[in-house]
Amino acid sequence: DAGITQSPRYKITETGRQVTLMCHQTWSHSYMFWYRQDLGHGLRLIYYSAAADITDKGEVPDGYVVSRSKTENFPLTLESATRSQTSVYFCASSEPGQGNQPQHFGDGTRLSIL
Amino acid sequence: KQEVTQIPAALSVPEGENLVLNCSFTDSAIYNLQWFRQDPGKGLTSLLLIQSSQREQTSGRLNASLDKSSGRSTLYIAASQPGDSATYLCAVRAGSSNTGKLIFGQGTTLQVKP
Numbered sequence: 001d002a003g004i005t006q007s008p009r010y011k012i013t014e015t016g017r018q019v020t021l022m023c024h025q026t027w028s029h030s031y032m033f034w035y036r037q038d039l040g041h042g043l044r045l046i047y048y049s050a051a052a053d054i055t056d057k058g059e060v061p062d063g064y065v066v067s068r069s070k071t072e073n074f075p076l077t078l079e080s081a082t083r084s085q086t087s088v089y090f091c092a093s094s095e096p097g098q099g100n101q102p103q104h105f106g107d108g109t110r111l112s113i114l
Numbered sequence: 115k116q117e118v119t120q121i122p123a124a125l126s127v128p129e130g131e132n133l134v135l136n137c138s139f140t141d142s143a144i145y146n147l148q149w150f151r152q153d154p155g156k157g158l159t160s161l162l163l164i165q166s167s168q169r170e171q172t173s174g175r176l177n178a179s180l181d182k183s184s185g186r187s188t189l190y191i192a193a194s195q196p197g198d199s200a201t202y203l204c205a206v207r208a209g210s211s212n213t214g215k216l217i218f219g220q221g222t223t224l225q226v227k228p
Contacts (some may be wrong), residue, residue: 004157033215042220043203058215090157100165102148103205103216105157 003027004106006091012112013081021076021109023091031094032074033103034058034066036087043090049074050096081113116141116208120219127194128227135189135222137204142182145207148216149178149189152201161202162189194226 007022025032034046035058045058047066055066063085065077074093078085088110094103117140127133137147146165150158162171162178164187170179177190187204201223205216 040220043205043216043218045215045217048215092158100146100163102160102163104160105150107157 004091004093004104006089006106006109008109009107010110012114014114015081015083017081019078019081019111021078021089021091021111023074023076023106025072025074025091025093025104027093027104028071029093029095029104030071031096031103032068033092033094034064034074034076035090035092036060036085037090037108038087046076046089078111083113085111086113087111116144116206116217118204118206118217118219120202120204120222122222123220124223124225126225126227129194129196131194131226133191133194133224135191135202135204135224137187137189137219139185139187139206139217141208142185143208144182147178147180147187148205148207149176149187150203150205152203152221154200158203191224194224196226196228199224199226 004025013019033048035043037043044060049055049068052071068074088108090108091106092103095101119138148163149161152158164171164180175192180187201221203221205218
């Protein structure tokens, strides 16, 4: 089915471990985004990508790495997980358009770091 | 720095009531404003998108308005139903850049009682 798929849906890991969250979209949208959602902070942008091989930092990029070798995939890696990175992570995509292109979100990955 | 505020944080109404959710933003130089719905444990679903040149958008029982000069948007829900219970988020796409980055409010959690 068309849409955005995030995997895994749930993940528990330990501090210091590396973990990668996957995001796959079937629309061939140019733009892809990673957000984290936390109580008291709402949704905050981590990284975004305008096209394959083009990525840029958002509001809270420290401790995260992204890549975009293919248009449809945008993985997010926590190189050495910390407890403060426990959160719900959302991937989104959109076409750039002229102000009339909505962002579409996946169902999220709930990440717990012990 | 653009900031987005949603008041109230939570709202409980009886079924059938018409209601208004509020969103305010500090910088009027926005590209567009988007309203989302989030159900518990789920991702965000786009409801309405208002371009900076528009004043309102309608979809079914939902009507969103935008007043850039005052930095305000409202989401009007007519004849509310228990199925409307969810968290509603507004987000602005800042400035004239075409990057698509969104800045979110913290949401209003709506409960519609049968």
